[in-house]
Amino acid sequence: MVAAHRQNRPWSGETVAREDPHVPNYVADCYLCPGNRRVSGAQNDKYERTFVFDNDHPCVGFDAPQNLPVSGGLYVSRPATGIARVVCYSPRHDVALAELDLLEIQNLLRVWQEQYVELRGRKEIAHVLIFENRGEVVGVSNPHPHCQIYATNFVFKTIETEARAGGRHLCETGRVLFQDIIEAERADGRRIIFENEFAIVFLPYFARYAYEVFVAPKTTHPSIACLSDREVIDFARALKSILVRFENLWQMPFPYVMTLHQAPTDSGDYAGFHFHIEFHPPLRQPNLLKYLAGPEIGGGNFLSDTAPEEKAAELRAQPGIHYKSRSM
Ligand SMILES: [Zn+2]
Numbered sequence: 001m002v003a004a005h006r007q008n009r010p011w012s013g014e015t016v017a018r019e020d021p022h023v024p025n026y027v028a029d030c031y032l033c034p035g036n037r038r039v040s041g042a043q044n045d046k047y048e049r050t051f052v053f054d055n056d057h058p059c060v061g062f063d064a065p066q067n068l069p070v071s072g073g074l075y076v077s078r079p080a081t082g083i084a085r086v087v088c089y090s091p092r093h094d095v096a097l098a099e100l101d102l103l104e105i106q107n108l109l110r111v112w113q114e115q116y117v118e119l120r121g122r123k124e125i126a127h128v129l130i131f132e133n134r135g136e137v138v139g140v141s142n143p144h145p146h147c148q149i150y151a152t153n154f155v156f157k158t159i160e161t162e163a164r165a166g167g168r169h170l171c172e173t174g175r176v177l178f179q180d181i182i183e184a185e186r187a188d189g190r191r192i193i194f195e196n197e198f199a200i201v202f203l204p205y206f207a208r209y210a211y212e213v214f215v216a217p218k219t220t221h222p223s224i225a226c227l228s229d230r231e232v233i234d235f236a237r238a239l240k241s242i243l244v245r246f247e248n249l250w251q252m253p254f255p256y257v258m259t260l261h262q263a264p265t266d267s268g269d270y271a272g273f274h275f276h277i278e279f280h281p282p283l284r285q286p287n288l289l290k291y292l293a294g295p296e297i298g299g300g301n302f303l304s305d306t307a308p309e310e311k312a313a314e315l316r317a318q319p320g321i322h323y324k325s326r327s328m
């Protein structure tokens with residue numbers, strides 16, 4: 001539901017404080033900075049680009065209890081197992097993904113490719129979820145730029161739904177659902193934020209959050225691993241273009257949940273799956289959270305106070321150079 005006329009209604013509730021942008025480039029007790037020791041006792045490499053390690057406190061592991069208590073009745077339990085990893089984007093504590101240069105972002109995309117390929121190769125892994133939670137409002141207190149990987153013996157719900165919808169669309173129409181979405185977005189044009197030869201960035205017609213943005217290759221690939229070198233270069237540009245615009249919007253670190261949506265790695269047929277990245281930013285104004293309440297949690301439909309076309313225009317109008325590098 002879009003109710004854009006409501007966005008200026010008076011607000012007297014909670015606001016979110018702006019995050020302090022003054023961060024040192026190395027922090028002695030940061031568990032992600034190069035050479036530092038983590039709580040587990042393990043020591044980080046003195047890495048110079050990216051650094052991947054198994055999470056010391058994984059939410060899924062292969063030592064999950066196998067003999068679960070019988071729940072009885074309708075309820076069925078099974079072990080959730082897998083591998084949880086952390087990927088540090090940069091040895092620098094004080095940079096955001098948006099501030100990495102194009103070569104560093106390309107390098108990160110290649111790390112994601114390698115991780116997907118390695119983890120998909122394990123027969124017990126059904127899905128690889130790569131995501132970044134950014135900002136205190138989504139629960140991250142350490143600003144060191146990093147993402148997480150959950151490689152699990154089950155497929156996450158949203159991916160399962162997308163795979164099923166895509167499979168049904170392919171069956172009914174012979175077309176890839178995501179290609180039809182790109183076609184509809186390009187035909188309208190108002191919600192496209194950035195485009196180059198191989199990649200596209202748009203705020204979809206069906207966006208639930210004010211600044212929900214999709215970044216996708218134009219060619220259908222089931223995962224990031226299938227992107228060619230030229231596609232990686234264009235995808236890095238597209239990703240940087242939206243990250244920089246997010247940061248420029250309010251000239252502050254822009255909180256978001258970023259997730260790579262990739263085909264499951266179980267034995268299913270995912271011919272219609274089109275890899276993309278989704279951003280779900282929780283703020284709708286510089287210091288105002290989008291609250292999930294009655295319509296969203298209670299009813300299951302999102303109520304948006306903003307029109308996607310206006311928000312896309314706002315992002316498009318932002319400069320393509322990060323505000324911090326402009327002021328230098
Ligand atoms: Zn750090």
Ligand SMILES: [Zn+2]
Binds near residue numbers: 162276278
């Ligand atoms: Zn998706």
